[in-house]
Amino acid sequence: MNDIIQRMWIRLWYLVVWLLPALALGLFSGRVASETWANVYEPRAIVAMTFTALTTVLALLMVRPHPLSETWPLLMMWGYALYPHPDPLVWTAVALLTAVCFAQMIPLPALPERWLARGGLVGTAVLFGALYLLTIAPGLLPADNGEFQFIAAQLGVAHPPGFPLYTLLAHLMTRLPIGDTAAYRVNLLSVMTSTAVLLLVYQTVWDMTKRVWASATAVLALGTATTFWAQATTANIRSLTALFAALALWALVRFYQETQASRENPTGATVIPRSLRRGIPTTLDAGIPHSEDFVRNDKPIPRSSAFARIPPKDRWLVVAALAMGLGVSHHLSLTFMSVVFVIFVVVVDPTIVKTPKRWLRPLLAALLGLLPLLYLPLRASTAVRGASADLATWSGFIEHVLGLGFQGDFFYFTDPLTLGLRLGVMGNILTFQFSGWLLAGMVIGLALLLWREWKLGLLFGLSFGVFTLITAMYRAPQTVEYMLPAYVPMVLCLGYTARYVGQSKSSRPLIQLLTASLFTAVLFQGWSHWPSYWQMHRMEDARDYAQNLLADAPPDALILANWHWATPLWYLQEVEGQRPDVTVRYVAPGADPYGETWAQEIAAAWGNGRDVIATWYDPTTYANLPPPEPLHEAFWFRQQPRTTLPANFTPLGANLGENIHLLGYLMDKPTTEIWQEAVLTLAWQPISQSPNLPISINAHLIGSDGRSYAQSDLTVSPQPGGITLSQFRLTLRPGAPPGDYAIRVGSGETSTAVTTHTVTPMSQPPITQHRVYRGASTARLLGYDWDYTLPDQPRLYLHWQTADGYVTEVRDNGDTTLPSLTGPWGVSSNQWAVSSEQGQHYVPLGQGIIWIGDPISNLAVSPPPISQSQTSLLSQHFTTTRPLWRDYVVSTRLVGYEADGFHWAWCDLVDYVPAMGAIPTLKWIAGSYITSPHSIDYTQESPTYETYCQSVKPAPGAPVLAVSDTAVPGQSIGGMVTLYDAFTQRPLPILDERITAQFPWIPLGQTTIAP
Template identity: 30%
Template sequence: PTAFFTALLLWLLIRFGETRRQHDLPLIAFVAGLGLTHHGSLAFVVLPAALYVLWLQPDVLRNGRLLVRCGVTFGLALLVLLYFPIRGAVDAPLNPGGLTTLDGFLNHVLARGFRGDVLAFTGRQALQDRFAVLVNILTIQFGWPLLLLAAIGLLSPLLRSPISDLQSPTSKQNWLLLTLLFVLVAGAAITYRAPQTVEYLMPAYVALVVLIGLGADQAARLVRSPGLQAVVLSAALTVGLANIWQIAPSHHQLSRQADTRAVVQPILRDAPANAIILSNWHWATPLWYLQTVEGLRPDVEIQYIAPAGAEPYPETWRRRLTEVLDGRPVLVTNRYQTYAGLPARLVPLHDAFLVTTAPVQVPANASPLDTDFENTVILRAYTLSASSVEPGDDLTVRLWWEPQIDAQHDYSVFVHLVDAGGRPIGQADVRYPAGRLTRGTLIEDAYTLSILPTVPPGDYQVIAGFYFTPPEGGFQRLTTARGDSVRLGTVTLAPRYSPPVTHHPLEMPFTNGPTLVGVDYDTSRSDSTRVYLHWRGAPGGPWSAILSRAGQAVGTGAVPTVPAGTYVTTAIDVPPGVQDLTLAVEAPDGERRPGLSAWRLPLLGPHVRLPRIKPGERYLVFGGEMALTGANWKVDGREAVVELEWIGLKPLLRDYTVSVQLLGESGWRAQDDGTPALGAIPTLKWIRGTRVVDRHRMELPEGATGPADIQLSVYDAFTQAPLSVLDDRFQRAGQGVAAVIGRLD
């Protein structure tokens, strides 16, 4: 509706500029009023609209009868707002309360609770950062070619004559209307503190679309031939269609998603009788819908936890949770560190948490085991979150186990995903201090196995066991009657049917072999450069990939056989700083297959040149959701600035927080956690290929000296669950959820 009202107003205004019919003004006033009832941000559209009318016909202010008619139609449109007190009087569903009083009505309509967020970013540095975010958003929405056409349209009054012709669609008045609308809306959006910046810019998008059309028309007029003019206009249209073609798969995928129902319906369905669900706004609305419209679980009370002014949101959650703990069963959708110390524990219930003081019990849906490990531990039961996963996914294993002795030293639990040869391709090890291990106390915990993007499809086994570190060092596994681990189940790693998102897309087939569809480089570690090769499978194989520099091999890796038309990623580590890499593909018989040209002719030879590695280039995948593609940092006075570059690997369905920590060698710390792009581009708005620049500023503490490691992590804003770092090099270094990506000197 925001874009619709903006477009309708622009059309009515430009038509008024052409006809100068004053009897159109009451209609314009009515549409402006309706737009304001939809959303108050359209005031930044109404203001330039009023200035446009006054510039064209300043004598309007002397026409009292016309002003009254405009005021009446504008007021009639505002009558829509009477819906709020009328529905509030009958206590309609979702009634926030207070709508039947004048003060409460004005609070709701004028959004007074958000006054502190207006003009929140007005300092010089903040405006510079927010302007960079604006550019990032516009490139996501339009891309540079269309923005170039918009710039030409913006300059059209200087390029086309006569600019004083008021009947021209590119007159000074129309240009001022579009320019002022864009500037006001963009200025209001980037200085407002809210994660809806992308949506608040919608009126500006409409103005840009008109400017793009004007720019395409102006570009076509730069050539005299009508045929060439048609080519220029067709090229502009093709750019727009190419944008649609690029984003269409993501939106098609999203159209087939039922993620919201899949999350909230099980929570509401399986909540205990007469429970209270404390929810964030993201899940509260669909929960209310299921209850109010579909009649699901009317016995459950759903409470939305609204921000409480200056009180930190995690503290608000703890306070509200404490208020309801002593009565009915309680579920929460958000998990915070502030819950520590409460006389209760959180038990996962689908995508929420049941707050309970009851002792741990094995749930009915768990698979029983009752496997004894040397009369020291009994593994009672387990659950697997899935039986089939894809590369980049996480597999969650829940275990229920019970110590049979009062432990004298620490014990560790291991959960491994192993291939047919018993080699671990994913693992989670957790140490439990002896003080936590009491005879007969049932322990429940979750272990996350991260499936690396480089793992080929197939069947894998999940195993679990226990070990401890003896005084002489090393480790010693506890054994059962059948060995030193227990098999929990088989997990199938499914083939990947969509091509990976890559910095360097390619289409490079090899004769009777796989096709290289992309390459990425990760220079995050100083000891090596990792080369990711993305392949489309073909019959035959397995093949060997050989990376060379100046004719000397610097790295090799296997390219597994995958079904034709599916995709697989391989990783090869090469010495740091190498450039001018070439790739050869070797068949099982040792023959090197030549690369094929665009016409599938063997013209490239057996050694194919790869794109150059850019300084600081990265490809560090977090949870199969997003990848870090660049990172820069500097110290500016008493402030450290870390700028990250991200790319979305698929349409994201969760709201993630990016955490940057500085860990000083001398013990000092600084940290900044937030929604990407200064809160303006939440991950919920990312699709496949979305590129986001994410700047973090941290004030250095007093006395901070010496170098510091830059540690990066990403976690779910609601559940605090971290995304795994899908790189075995970082995992081996103990950085499976928080990666050290550089050093600040």
């Protein structure tokens, strides 16, 4: 009887191990096929059952001959077979995860390890070389990137610390017969240096793990990271900084391995760490001491060259010292990593302290790395931009190389409150780069290193930690880029996490699943970032801006430019020879407020009889200047009034009421996508009013239903004489239907139709907090979002994909009714409905930015949180539907209300670039999530105010909103947030007509002061 039962259990087991993976494959394949094709054929339920039956039969036949040890990855397909919602991303992730697990089970060819390593290096070079060439910036860039392009072309001197090595390499690139412009060739240098970084990462992980999957995971994670990809396709010095950090880390890993080997094998035979073996035949020599982690391989090392006669570990010290010498001469930030490297060397080999002879070669290599600095005094007397005679003096040379002009920015955020907020921002920087799963893999890898090979863990952990801490304290406008060298040790830890693949037999499925999850995560990371970089590859915003400005500037004009636009203007003039008659002058920040500096520069030049064009605008400080005329995105202070209509304008000849005569208009483009900006430039003259009296004018885009879907309101001071041009920027809000729109211009109670304009669906799907994938008869629902910003006025956004593109439907008052939608297996159903997500926020803004919280009302708990000696955190969260080309400032205000709950008793304001300046909007891509932290500080001391509603912060740069000493218990306090253009001060439009009908800002709700 027992034998019969045992045989029955065995047969049942064989049946289970056959059916479970087979049914998983069949049901998964049937469901994917049904959801893909069932909507094409009718009836859908019959089609879905047919597909599923066929795929299940095929799966049963395919899986039967194989044991569970070969088919267990198919079990993961149950995850989607039983998943309650149709979702292509989920089934793609499951399919990739399964495929990667199967791929790891395929034994690699019996090739020498050096062939596998070289194959991986070649594959890395080809893959990322092609990827970056496909997404490379096509030409001219703004700000520092533009400076590097024109400095390289003319062998000039860049801003401190000068970057001489980069300048020389970039100049060599400009001489290659590749591409159309020098700017493109300088961008190409970043492709090369970034690919070289990835090659070093691959080699380093390979040396630590001898695993192809581990090396590939690390390389893909770094190569597709947000900022690394951006830097790999644009002219910049950060990629070269990362290259020297990667080279030094590789050399130090090799130094560690050689040192360990020499201790285990003093006779000179090669010793391979046991944890790194991969099926290598080995024997243990009882006469040689060894640790549990290392085994001996009696293969001698050939030493024929002079360099080879240097002890192997010292050879790698020379390479590391050369890398750090070059790195420090390139950018001083690597000095802090160099300190960690020196500590690591002493920890690994303490005997080096007692043998000064071994210092000589590394010191000479480090000094050799400083030789590029000689470029600076050699170019001091040349007539190129940036060159100065001071560079040939010791004081001038030292000041430039050490960047002493920026010394006030070092250790800027040191106050505990500010540093704490800043360290939180550093976490946001990491999530901005990598997915959460990859960050978890990096932490696991570091923990494993500290457990198994703690000295390497010390090297990677301290390299990242020290560099991150120094960067957190440094006031840099683009911290996200400064962190680039710190990403290298992070991905090395990630690679170490995957080193066990193919080792432990008992835990192989779990380890393979972990590694497959990491590999799938990096593939998804690259796939999600690809659309943004492909879109940026097709844009040349800096050239369009600068070239249009130069082309339309009057003869002998003076263009006053901020740094962002000065460099591309200089490039076009000095490298391409455009408009030499125009003077481009950079307006640098000084002791006075920046707006006052601009106003003084404009007034002085205009008073000397020159036409002045300004790229920066401040309505307050410009109040006493003559009214400017819009020139593209800049501002033209004319000497002579405009007397004729511009040639590219369409004539109108109509009156707007009794005050305005409309002469003509210009639309910047014939069609506009939903959520994009259309620019209307209107030419007009006042009829009866005094020319100096401001006039209010508005423009609207009116749909076929008679509703306004875009609006721009201006208060314009007419030109003292001649024609006035006014520019209206109309951003179509989500919810606008595609079609033809009327453009109406109004003033006061009168309005008139000017022209019609075609609105098209969005070409890219909007970002959503609730992704779905359910088809209707003519469209597919891709996601939905709730907004509860206004009390008792919930708004629902439904995002649809149509045959022509993407549209958003807006529902108010809690209406959640939906048409019949497809569900699992592509079968239509009326059962599914959107869930009501109380407290969520989704306020669309111009340029594709979305505010997603947090309101101050979230703090309104019992007891109220705003009390003395207590600090409350008020963070503002944003995301975006597309990459951005402009710099926007987050303006957050804290207000104490009078007893009527309407008038302000006191207020405080914080304006800064998002994330305390660390992640400018210029660096955002589609899907980026950014947090700008603010602290509400209520102390017993009375805050000091610089100006109205602007308190003196407790530490420089602290995003602190101070509660006034006049606040009383029970007083209502509220918050508000807006964004505005950092260069033109133009507010970013809020694309919610319910909010704009009541406020010029996003209301953050209210809470109270604690008793």
